[in-house]
Amino acid sequence: MIVAAAASIQLAACGKKDDPAGQVVATVNGTEITTSELQAEAEALQANLQDPAARRQVLELVVQRQLQAAAAKERGLDKDPRFLAQRRRAEQYILAQMYLMAAGAGADDVDMRQARSFIMRNPALFDERQVLVVDRLGFAPAKALSKAEVAAVATMAEAERLLLAKGIRFERRSAVVDPTDLPPKVADNLVKMKDGVVFYDSQGDNGMFGAILERRPEPVPMTEQLSRASEILKRQKRQEAVEAAARDLRKRAKISYQAGYGPVGSSAKPR
Structure with missing residues (x-):
């Protein structure tokens, strides 16, 4: 303490x-x-x-x-430019998260007909559900590896050797993944993947290599299927509302970039 x-x-x-x-x-x-x-x-x-x-x-x-x-x-450190930049970033991040939460709120109305239809279309998440044991190798920063280096990795051992050779800190452990906790499209792709095949994912600064080690059949009980389907659909609708709000903001905004800073393919010019 x-x-x-x-x-x-x-x-x-x-x-x-x-x-x-x-x-x-x-x-x-x-x-x-x-x-x-x-x-x-x-x-x-x-x-x-x-x-x-x-x-x-x-x-x-x-x-x-x-x-x-x-x-x-x-000591006057609250006037330091580094502090002011970090404070602005923190304020923007918190406000942005609150805006996205508000954008997703109220966009999750789901009726029983929609839930039943979702169950019928996604048997892998219900009657045929398999809980996956995944060999997971997480590291940061993700940008430390090039796309070519990531694409060349064929086994988890190769991924570990690559990170060791480049001096990148990582953590390797097994994790149990329930496909019903993932977005439907992600879950569907993961369930269809062959055991042992290495996949890669990145979110922000974090990168991850993974491979399925084991599948455990665990069907969702009939008494829980409707509520589980409703919750998945609610998450999906909230995410779609958030993405639509983000697209709308950019569509309505007037954004200009200095040369060399704009998105690839943009016609950014010095201001």
Whole structure:
């Protein structure tokens, strides 16, 4: 546990003070920490606030960060261009995520007819469901490998040797994958893949080589199929709404790039 020394920290008694952002759980040199802030920190750490020990640990992390942030401001570091750029990026990222969540909200109406039709069209996700054991090799950054290097990998052993030769840190482990947790098209492609065949995927800075080791038949019980199908369709509709909103934003926006910075094939010119 991190201990914050020489600080004015007071735990607030339950029910004594309310704040628009949540009940105050502590103050640090006069600055309040609320339950909303504590909850956000716990979600980022995947910590359980119902556990008193975990709750105290999470709160101490918030306290320590607040002390450090205050000290940085005293040194004028909040005026540093690097901080300003990072703050702008963080604000944009959070607002963008909130916008996408709002865009997907309310776009997930699914009726029983649609759910039954989906079950009939996707037997591999229900009556014929197979849970897959996948040999997974994750690494970062994904851009450390060229497309040619990725395409040349035929086995997981080759993938591991390639990453070792290039000095790229990686983690190799087996993972159980339930196709019903994946987008339908991704699930369908994965289920049809032959065992042992290496596939590659990347998301952001993270890259992954994988190969199916084992298939375990686990049909979805009839009593759960409709609810499972409805949830898959809801996720799919939310994702489609989010993608449509993103396309609409770009369509309506006026965007210009400096030469050499625009998308491939664009007619970007110096401004």
